[in-house]
Amino acid sequence: MARRYDPERRQRIIDAAIRVVGEKGLAGLSHRSVAAEADVPLGSTTYHFSTLDELMVAALRQASEGFAKVIASRGGLRGTDLAGELAGWTGEWLAGDRTGVELECELYLAALRRPALRPVAAEWAQDLADLIAQHTDPVTARALVALMDGICLQVLLTGTPYDEGYAREMLGRVLATEP
Numbered sequence: 001m002a003r004r005y006d007p008e009r010r011q012r013i014i015d016a017a018i019r020v021v022g023e024k025g026l027a028g029l030s031h032r033s034v035a036a037e038a039d040v041p042l043g044s045t046t047y048h049f050s051t052l053d054e055l056m057v058a059a060l061r062q063a064s065e066g067f068a069k070v071i072a073s074r075g076g077l078r079g080t081d082l083a084g085e086l087a088g089w090t091g092e093w094l095a096g097d098r099t100g101v102e103l104e105c106e107l108y109l110a111a112l113r114r115p116a117l118r119p120v121a122a123e124w125a126q127d128l129a130d131l132i133a134q135h136t137d138p139v140t141a142r143a144l145v146a147l148m149d150g151i152c153l154q155v156l157l158t159g160t161p162y163d164e165g166y167a168r169e170m171l172g173r174v175l176a177t178e179p
Contacts, residue, residue, distance in 0.1 A: 010048045012038045017059045022099040026110055029056070053116035060107040060117055064124045066100050067093050071131070079135035083172035086132070090148050091164045094155055105156055125149075136175065143174050 016038035020029050029052060031045040038045070049055035070093045071077065077085055094101060108124070111117035125145050133141035147170060155162045 009038075009040060009044055013040060013045055013048055013055070014058045014062055017055050018063055018103060021059065021106060022103045026056075026106060031055075051116075053114055056107065056110065056114065056117055057120055060110075060120045063100070063104045063107050064120070066096065066104055067124075067128070070096070077131055077135060082132070082135050083168045083175055086144060086148060086171050087164045087167035090151060090167055091162050094152060094162045101152075102156060105153065137179060139179075140174060140177075144171060147171060147174055 013034060017029060017034045020033050020037050024033070031049075031052065032042055034055065035042040035045045045055070049058065067089070070089050074085070074089065074092070079085070107117065108121050111121035125142075128148075129138065129141040129145045132144055136144070148167075151162075151167050151170070154160065
């Protein structure tokens with residue numbers, strides 16, 4: 001029997017992995033659960049992703065596009081009101097699809113225990129810091145990214161509504177201390 005050509009299969013597997021993590025958390029992610037969700041043979045998942053870490057890296061790369069889409073939809077970073085722009089981006093991202101936001105954070109935090117995910121998580125944070133550093137110094141840019149991460153985690157973990165005014169004020173305080 002000839003092998004069926006399916007150029008979209010790898011992407012369907014990644015999409016399925018994101019859905020599985022969104023529904024069941026990382027604990028529910030397995031080659032078998034992803035294969036069932038993607039409606040592909042189990043061998044297809046292991047063919048494209050020999051380890052779960054490889055699959056999680058692909059899922060994290062794709063999931064982390066959510067914040068990048070917010071940035072792009074707002075026309076990038078203008079830098080005229082840096083604290084306001086960053087607070088607005090954060091609010092727009094948090095107001096988006098809750099499952100997607102939680103998924104991004106869950107995969108991002110999974111890097112604590114899964115070394116294979118660390119380069120992807122670090123790349124995301126560095127890319128954002130590099131973008132911000134076009135309007136401030138690199139150290140302040142990294143501090144702003146850390147503050148935004150902390151605010152996002154607090155909103156997600158506590159269920160407290162996002163307060164854009166508070167975020168703008170705190171981001172402004174960090175900016176006020178730049179050299």
